[in-house]
Amino acid sequence: MIETTPRRSTALTGLVIVAAVTSFGLTACAADQTDAAAPPGTPHGKSSGGGKGLPGAADGKLPAGTSAFDTDLPGIGKLDPELRKAVQQAEKAMKADGIPMQVTTGWRSKKYQIELMDKAIKQYGSREKAKKYVADPDESHHVTGHAVDIGPTNADDWLIRKGNRYGLCQTYSNEIWHFELVTTPGGDCPPMTTPS
Template identity: 45%
Template sequence: MVSIPASARPTTRRFRRLLVVGLSVVIAAITAALGYRLLKSSSPPSSSSLSSSSAAPSLNALPGEHSGALGEADGVVPDGVTVFDDEIPAVAKLDPDLLKALRRAAANAADDGAKFYVNSGWRSPDYQNQLLREAVSEYGSEDEAARWVATAATSPHVSGDAVDLGRSDATAWLSKHGAEYGLCQIYRNEPWHYELHTDAIGRGCPRMYANPTQDPRMQQ
């Protein structure tokens, strides 16, 4: 065993004292850091952290929300809708007299195996404008688009005075019997488009226009 000289003992004791103090400071710092972390993890998140967090829901991506999209409330028609589907706005918002005539005709047409499916009926102005924009894009000009789609201000669909029927059996049946109910094809290029002309019951349907551009109503 090596003995420590007496002159070195004070220095040794001072070193030990400093070592103890240093360890105490380190332990205190570690304890404070752990305590802060525990406190932070148990605290509720602030509003700023929620807004920047990727886990926070976005108001622009709520389930079922489609900002700006058109749906049934605008007159979009799901597959399989008939003239008897009152819960569909495109049907329910048709002119009452037109709808009554359609249902009377449909009830009799059913005996001949024809069913009146609706491709389009009443439309909102927004829906009509969208259809017009799509037609301009498809046909290349407003003049060409006008042969198929009217403006929201002139369309009889927006006023609820027109219906577009699906499937050829219904339109074929109406081409023979439609006048008996006042239901007339209006445009030669649209065999699916029917409107109510009550005078047709006694005298037959009026002469058809080649397309909507020849219809005086479209010139407003």
């Protein structure tokens, strides 16, 4: 069982959580990143989703290597402005520390969130089991623009340790990549939610 830990987690705690999450399978958020790269010749992945009605850049899908400064992408541009500013500040500080950071997902349309939920239901066998890994569209903080997923793992670890300087906190114990603006800069992060 994954315990809810204080926000100032150590790298070891992050690795334990990664191992636990991996043993249960990747969440739809992380699993979806494998197809997040833009087709060749498409700047910033601005496709409509391949013409199959699948979510594309207009729905918030981000290409690999997306920066918090790529505001021309709806997934970044439609984030809550205060959250976007905090993530940009954290990205600058990480870069100064020699750590590359990317936003793997930010704002998402309801359509995109529905697709992620549908994939999770197929993977886990029921909506109730899927909800341990993917929020319903009406409950997702990505749909409201109040959440970001960050990668790679060393950037997640940096944010877990130092993100509160910018008001950013890991909010789910089973998602080391998911951050929200839930404290004032320099404040303490609240306890994480542990999905049941």
